[in-house]
Amino acid sequence: MIECASLCGEWGFPLNITDMRHFGKSFLDSQGHNVRVFMENMPGKDWMYSLFERHKGEIIQRLAANIKRTRAEVSRGTIIQYFNNLRTTLTDVDPNNIYNYDETNLQDDPERKIMLFKRGTKYPTHVCNFTKSATSLLMCGSASGTLLPPYIIHSAEKMWVQWT
Template sequence: MLTIRAVQNIKRVRAATNADDFENYFENLRSSLHNIPPKNILNYDETNLADNPGSTKCIFKRKINPERVMNTTKGNISIMFAAVAHGTLLPTYTVYKAEHLWITWCVNGPKNARYNRSKSGWFDSAVFQDWFNSVIIPWADKLDGPKLIIGDNLSSHLNVDIVRKYEERNIRFTFLPPNSTHISQPLDVAFFGPLKRKWRQVLTQYKIDNPAETQINKANFPMLLKSVLEATQITNKANICPGFKVTGIVPFNPQRLLRKLPDYEEQNNYTIDTTLLDYLKANRTPNPVQKTSLDPEASLEAEQVTDALHSETRQKVTILSEVKFSPDNYAYTDLKKMYLQTLKDLIKTTTLYQIVKSFCTSSNLKEKSFQST
């Protein structure tokens, strides 16, 4: 079935990702997932919410160039999300682009959310370590057994102190292949899309209600973020769990991801069930149109043909009540019904006269001789 889909622009280095890049990743992932339940598997990713609600579609008369008066900027606010494979979302961690952090920027937001700032507005090593200590460590301390964290391989996300805490709490870490997060990151694949669509709706309404503001007031951002998360709360599990599934993590199935790569050739071992072939061979009958060995001027009596046909020993027909192919073929047919229906149709349309006439015609007998018989 064909559908109209939006085209996503990706860099050439991302488009060049091939199956070989994922070979070591899935080998490491296979060993890391050993004896780890979904509630102990976590994926984290950093994203941003832009100060731009985007365009929308409306109906206008032809030759009209529609415009919408609304203040937008190129600014954005970074947020770290962490999702567990069984469908829960950990507290968010927001980073503002600022020298100082004001109290009004941190109130009226989502429950247990944390806030910080940096000069660039992105996560550096110090901010990432604070996120790890304040969000990941409390999550890991509540769980028994080994834990697995899946994330990108940015150098700012690792240091000696973090590695030491990983080892103390039996936390395993698996890096995603470079330039592949658009297909291998569970949050990227299934969660951020619905989240940002809802963000654009909330931001549009905010700008309509506050037309004088040229950009998002950071004091209002926690409230906007809370509205977005509350609106997507009912679909969190529905978006998080499929993200881990389509990336081949939970359940572990590399084929789910590798099928998306243009250079990947799936090795399919198809098995063919020979039940139907054996049935057809066992019930195959000889050609009913047989050639006679008569003299050129001899004739044939119809009763002789009838007696000859009934006296022949025919092969016993075994009717199978049902024949099923292998599960991969999804094929099924009831041969008993098909055989009986064919037999009924043959009886309705075929008479003894037609059988004998066909037999004699194929034997090059004259019509006159046949009619006299």
């Protein structure tokens, strides 16, 4: 069960406590086992927490960030090709002329849930095809160290004084 939960998390489709309980029930039913202390052969939350305690070196509950499927599909090969092209493109370019920016989002997302992931997972994500509203924060700087003021994007009809 722990191995399967870890694998699902790596694939971007992590399980939660309820999923694991159903997984346990399905396994017990398929094996013909009936555990009398489990109501309708469904492991309880306490049993699940003790399972996690026994395997705390392997699995952990974390808050998952939702990302769209298209963003999750970038392959390692695509990233390697990008950096090879970048190295070729930037040869002999003055660092004052090289700028990069990064974006992060402050999401209004009440649907974030605590899911199960392999211990040590750096970016726990849950692939889904919907997102909520977000405020984008962009930072830009040059290779020589010059930073531009942050840029904030919020989708709204009015700019409220409290936001600024």
